[in-house]
Amino acid sequence: MAKFVNRVFSGIQPTGHLHLGNYLGAIIKFIELQKTHDCLYCVVDLHAITVAQNPDELRAHIRELTAAYIACGIDYEKQIIFNQSQVSGHAELAWVLNCVARVGWLNRMTQFKEKAGKDRENASVGLYDYPILMAADILLYKATHVPVGEDQKQHLELARDIAQKFNLDFASAIAAHGFEDAFFPLPEPLIQGPAQRVMSLRDGTKKMSKSDPSDNSRINLSDDAEAIAQKIRKAKTDPEALPSEVEGLAKRPEAENLVGIYAALIGETKADVLKTFGGGNFSTFKTALVDLAVDKLGPIGAEMKRLKAETAFIDQVLVNGATRARALAEPHMAAVKDIMGFVR
Structure with a gap:
């Protein structure tokens, strides 16, 4: 079998302010992974424009997300933090993979059906094609591992299917260009223990979301200490005492949510x-x-807050990250073009 560098x-x-759910569900895992793997952490702005964006807000959100990565503890000097649109290989490889993937595969993607809703005919082609771009994001760097939540597992399976089909369709050309028995790895999902599902502070039956109209429903990573304290004090609870056993949380969604948040923050069950x-x-308890x-x-x-005021620094982190990402991506993209039969 072909050997690939372990890469995440x-x-x-x-697309908005990161909140506690993003932190506990993803970013703290990113921080752990950088201790054991070479990692690329991307600001996926090309994915963001699958739905309409205000250009000024998008620019601000790109910088805010970059600041959040760094503030949470991702080492931007050892790992690569970059902006997707600054590396043209993402879009280039996505087109190649569009011609490898099958329409039937995309038609099975449940997330498109959920996001497009009943007005499917009015959804952008980008929203429909989103999983192909996600596959290109991963395969452009020959990433071997991808941390995924429940909502992205199907997309990662698609990326594996596309990688496998490319390897089979172009097996002769791949071998002729000096590669072993595969050009792309089949990326593996990284499941780091049970994910903490963080629910709204105003309704324990709904997921914490940046699209919720009430800012009190979530703790934003950009919130200061006073805002954090106030939101927790106002969080919905019930009149009963906390149970002594986990089973007692079963029909008490607000209690279960707050206990779960405490457990995740302190690293306990x-x-x-x-x-x-x-x-x-x-x-x-509150x-x-x-x-x-x-x-x-x-x-x-x-x-x-400090980093967001340092716009030039944030932009330079992204420029440096994109330069390092391109150094990995460009040889892979050049090889893809050779395998496909393009003249360079």
């Missing part, structure tokens, strides 16, 4: 948290959660 690729869309706070009232959240998240918000 992941990206987040710059929900059962561990209930050993400490079970049987007590919510006011005591006070402890405020202290913990402010301690863990307050410095991130403060550092993001």
Whole structure:
């Protein structure tokens, strides 16, 4: 079998303020992965424009997401933080892979159906084709591992299918150009323990979302200590004491959400948290959660505020990251063109 360098690729869309759910669901895993892998962490702005964006807001969100990556602890000197649109290989390879993938494969993508809703005919072609660009993002760097949540597993399977079909369709040309038995790796999902599903602070049955009209429904990574404390104090609860066992959270979504947030922030299980706070009232637990959240998240918000004011620095991080990303991508893209039969 062909040998590939262990490399992680992941990206987040710059489409609004990052919140606690993004942090606990993705970014803290990014921070751990950089200890063991070579990582590319992308600001996927090409994915963002699959729906209409205000140009000024998009530009601000790109910089804010970059600031968040750094403020949360991603080492931009050792790892690569970059902006997708600054590396032309993403779009180039996406077109090649469009011609490898099959329409039937895309028709099975459930996320398009969910995002387009009933007005599917009015959705952009980009929204429909989004999974092909995601495959190009990964395969452009021959990434071997991709941290994914439940909503992206199907897209990663598609990327694997496309990689395999390319390897089979062009097997002779791949061999003729000196590669072993495969040009693209089949990227593996990275599941780092159970993901913490973070729900709205106003409704424990709904996922925390940056599109929720109420800012009190979420803790933004850019929130300062005062805002974090206020939102937790106002978070919806029920009148009962906290249970002593995890099973007691089953029909209490707000209690389960806050206990889960505490557990994720401190690195314990929900059962561990209930050993400490079970049987007590919510006011005591909320006070402890405020202290913990402010301690863990307050410095991130403060550092993001500082970095966002340093526009030239943020832009230079992106320029440097794109230069390093292109150094990896361009030889791969040149080889793809040779394999396909293009004249360079």
